[in-house]
Structure formats: C-alpha cells, structure tokens
C-alpha cells in the first residue's frame with residue numbers, strides 16, 4: 530500500500546483505539562476511562578493540587594494494567610514500518626501506555642507523556658518509573674520527597690515535543706490517523722495542518738469528529754486495517 534520508491538515523509542498519529550484490542554479501555558467509548566472518572570479530578574493540574582492521592586491512584590492503576598497487556602498486530606505493523614522505512618517517519622501517540630515502545634517503535638513521540646515516567650516538581654527531572662508514585666516518592670535526581678507526579682500531560686498543559694511534531698507535520702506527504710476520535714487539541718488539529726499538502730488517511734472503528742477532513746477514511750478494527758495498509 531505504501532511504496533518505498535521516492536519514500537514520502539510519513540507522519541502517523543495514534544489514539545486509544547489502537548490499544549483497545551490489547552485490552553486497554555479507550556476514553557469516550559462505552560465503559561471508557563472518562564465514563565468512570567471526571568477529567569477535572571484526575572487529568573488537570575487543579576485536580577492534582579486538590580487531591581494528589583486520588584490522581585496517584587488513578588495513574589498507578591493504569592500503570593499496573595500495563596503488565597497484563599501486550600502490543601497487538603497494529604502496534605507491530607507500525608514498528609515494522611518504522612524499522613524499514615527509508616524516508617522520514619514519525620509516530621506521534623496520544624496514548625500514555627508503552628505498547629508502541631514494546632512493539633519496537635523508535636521514531637516515536639509520546640505527546641501526552643507516559644505512564645513509564647515520573648517528574649519532580651522541584652528539580653523538574655523526568656525519571657523512568659516502574660511501581661507506584663505516592664505522596665512520599667523520592668526524586669531519583671534531587672532526592673527530594675513528596676513532590677513527584679506522573680509525567681503525563683494534563684488538560685491545560687502543553688503537550689511534549691511540539692516543535693519536533695510541527696516540524697514533521699510541516700514536511701509530511703502521508704498523514705495516517707489511527708484509533709482517535711479527534712476531540713482533543715492540538716492533536717485533533719493536525720489533519721487540518723497538513724491538508725492540501727499531504728495525502729491524509731484515517732483508519733478507525735467509526736468516523737472521527739474530523740473524518741470529513743481526510744482524503745480517505747477506512748472503518749474497522751486497527752489490528753486488521755493497519756497491517757493491511759502498511760503491507
């Protein structure tokens with residue numbers, strides 16, 4: 530589907546839908562994460578200052594879940610494409626799970642952070658993090674206690690590596706969006722950013738909010754559509 534001669538520059542954007550078939554709930558679908566909790570309480574800086582234990586519990590539970598899931602055929606197909614693509618390639622994920630990394634993706638940006646990292650509110654150091662973050666976690670860099678937070682981008686906070694993202698969008702010739710509903714910005718605005726300059730394709734279980742902006746929309750489960758598209 531994607532011919533290597535001339536190797537156009539590719540940008541791929543993924544959302545929660547790509548990890549659904551690995552067993553991780555999405556946000557807005559039936560039984561999704563945002564059905565169970567209020568975004569304001571767990572995914573905003575205000576929610577963290579109001580009740581940090583609540584937020585630690587929310588992300589500790591999601592981090593623990595990672596041990597029960599594995600990358601699926603869609604994650605693996607994108608890692609394969611990254612490994613062999615001779616042209617520019619960037620995979621931008623909104624997901625905070627580690628399934629793209631575990632599938633072998635390397636040219637990857639976690640624009641909303643990762644459950645596998647924690648940040649110190651004192652020295653701002655970002656450290657790899659296995660177990661739980663708690664009210665008395667110690668910063669591996671400055672040794673301070675009690676000022677660690679999950680390295681997750683909350684609503685109202687600036688996404689990570691935006692410069693690298695917009696540089697790649699600025700020269701991409703194929704923009705592929707997978708498993709995202711197109712509700713959250715700035716990610717939901719990327720297709721408009723490349724429209725008219727790049728070929729744009731959406732692979733999603735149901736059309737996203739921005740589906741009309743894409744040249745091509747294919748509906749179906751990511752584990753079927755993605756391997757077929759990159760084959």
Ligand SMILES: CC(C)NC(=O)[C@H](Cc1c[nH]c2ccccc12)NC(=O)[C@H](CCCC/N=C(/NCCC(=O)O)S[C@H]1O[C@H](COP(=O)(O)OP(=O)(O)OC[C@H]2O[C@@H](n3cnc4c(N)ncnc43)[C@H](O)[C@@H]2O)[C@@H](O)[C@H]1O)NC(=O)OCc1ccccc1
Pocket residue numbers: 543544545546547549550555556557558561572623624625641681682683684685686687688691707708709710711712713714715716732733734735736737749750751752
């Ligand atoms: C709700 C929305 C209206 N609000 C925003 O967008 C806000 C405010 C805002 C900014 N600009 C705007 C413009 C207009 C309106 C509002 C705004 N944005 C922000 O606050 C952002 C920060 C937002 C990040 C928040 N953190 C997340 N995640 C980490 C936390 C956590 O994970 O706990 S967002 C979180 O929700 C989003 C969920 O969306 P999806 O991943 O798409 O999941 P969803 O469940 O919605 O959909 C799943 C899809 O998959 C499909 N699917 C399901 N199963 C399958 C399957 N099997 N196969 C294929 N597809 C499938 C379904 O059909 C569905 O379409 C993801 O981004 C996810 O990361 N920061 C910011 O703007 O900073 C300033 C700034 C200024 C200038 C330039 C840049 C920035």
